[in-house]
Amino acid sequence: MELLIKKLNILVTLMLQISSVIFAQSIENKDSLELVVILHRHGHRTPTHTYKNDPYKDEDKYWPIGLDQLTNKGKMQMYNLGKLFREEYKTFISSYSVKAVQVNSTNYKRSHMSAQCLLAGWFPPSGSEIWNEQLIWQPIPIHSVPIDKDQTLALRAPCPRFWCERQNVLMHIADNETPEDKKLFKYLTTKSGENISTIDDLATLYSTLKKEELNGLTLPDWTINVFPHKMQRLADLCANSFTWNEILKRFFSGPLIKETLFQLKEKSEGRNKDKKLFIYTVHELVLFSFLRTLNFENIKYGEFGAAIVLELHRIHHRYFVKLLYSHSAGVAPYELTIPQCSTPCSLDKILSNTEYYRSVDWDKQCFE
Template sequence: MELLIRKVNILLILAVYISKDTIFAQIIEDTGSLELVAILHRHGDRAPLHFYKNDPYKDEKKYWPNGLGQLTNEGKRKLYNLGKVFREEYKTFIPKYSAQAVRVNSSDMDRAHMSAAALLAGMFPPEGNQIWNDQLIWQPIPIHSVPNTQDKILAPLAPCPRFWAEHKKVLSLLSKLETPKDKKMYKYLTKYTGQNITSVCEALSIYDTLLVEERNGFILPQWTKNVYPYRLLEKASICPSTFTWNNIMKRIFGGPMVKEIVHQFQEKSEGRIKDMKLFLYSAHDTTIISLFRALNFKNYLLPDYGASIIFELHKKNNKYYVKMFYAHSAEIVPYEVEIPKCIVPCPLHKLSHITQYVRSVNWDTQCFEQKDD
């Protein structure tokens, strides 16, 4: 275990950056075989979620007038352009928006809702009789969500005592595996941030705040140069994976999203949602990471703003197959990935089989029972 922690495999995405006027590389090899698309994306760029005690930019009214955690103009722009990219990719498959063909779900966070709205504005501009205002080439599209305290899929914040007990154990385990070098960095961070830093998740909090401030053009304090970005990133990248560290946590935190996608693909293959073509999910980095880990990907990663996982259901010779693509940010070309324990493309029945364990979770039972899994 210690070797695993020390040799952190931060996922390096060797991809081609594209301009706002350039579309993704073609990812649909055979449009005629495409049956259904499911896209899970992270929200766009946002303001910091919190400040550290000695943060020179913690004056919220001065530096972050829209509020903590809110989508920035850059985030709106990126997600709008991402919508245009998806439109270019799928315009043959989904010529225009219709309620019968498109379903949009979002976590109940402002930044996720706004990101979905921006993306939809780029992906589905009104056409023909959809145009209701000649001065505004935009149409309202419904975005569905449930309150955070009831969400078990996109931002799993529904009450779950067993999950948080498991998470506490994981953080305790990791703290015992910290090296003298790690502890030295935590001591350094504690000194300069003005608050006690003792864990990978507290390190992530500092890394995230510095990243957001840097991207918004603020000059970071001199002390950050000794730890930011690489040294801090090495520890910070571990934190999101602590939510799916063991099998029971994968079932609780990642299983519901896997279950949702596999279920919709099965429904389509069995003819129960004949008109449906796209499920769009607007969520968070932890949602993407948890889905990856629930599918048994082993890498640590920190998805950038607008990162997307794309699942395509294809039908060939009366059999159904699933393709999976990943883009690390809103401005990176997606590439096809091989689902662990499957082939490319992955037969739907095989995907159903290899995900059976994480999909079979009963949230209430798992969350409130105490037996080992």
């Protein structure tokens, strides 16, 4: 009996190894691919805000395209990202089809323009799709909802419970400020001319300085002592505060996790048979929070063009999810091991692991 058990164990191990190899080969060749869901950040942009003592606050002089707008560099980043995905999924989806592709974006100009540029790189028209020989481009619909009603991508729809909980977290963080933190707030207030007394204030100023630097401008001398190193930790705390605990994760990332996994589940159950690709154009905090809620630790904060990719694979009548991540435009997405889930991760397992977040009822629970 003992010998038989050993032989059975060896046989099971061998079968698992063979299945693993078959699975890996199938995924690599895209043979088993059923659906792709992409979440990506917009491209390089101008600052959203300037500050009182900002040497670059003259919008006409320094920001002629406007504040918070996609730059030419950002357009090219998105176009190249589209080309990268076109090459990666050329055997899965080679041309645009209204039945196969759906694109959703937050209702910001930079987001819509980013989605347009990405689509231009991914789906250049060919054959009968060409409607203008002088313009090798085709229009593709992009869906969005008003910012103040967006519960899923921009997360700006009213939710008193979320903001009340986050305020409690901010008070906790403020109670634990060090003398150095207080000194930094005072220094930034004096130099910027703005009231910098919270991590939200600091994060806004940090973002402005970073965008100005990324746009090739020389920052004022006073920033040398604090940017980015001394400001970075508190700016990171601000980002973390949106998903500080389970309640905040549920409201801030739950709706998007619910939306993306819903598409995978629908496909696995035989609905949306024609759909092959969902694209969501969002923002860095949304991507970062999505991964934090899935229990990824020490993940890089997404730069321009960062992307999360969820692939749904069907192997031997079972469905598995492969998750990939790129922290910056131009960096090919690489696979991540989904926490609390074996590799490969079954769709059933990831659905089970995220049930708490996906069960959020925004319209009801936000106002309880």
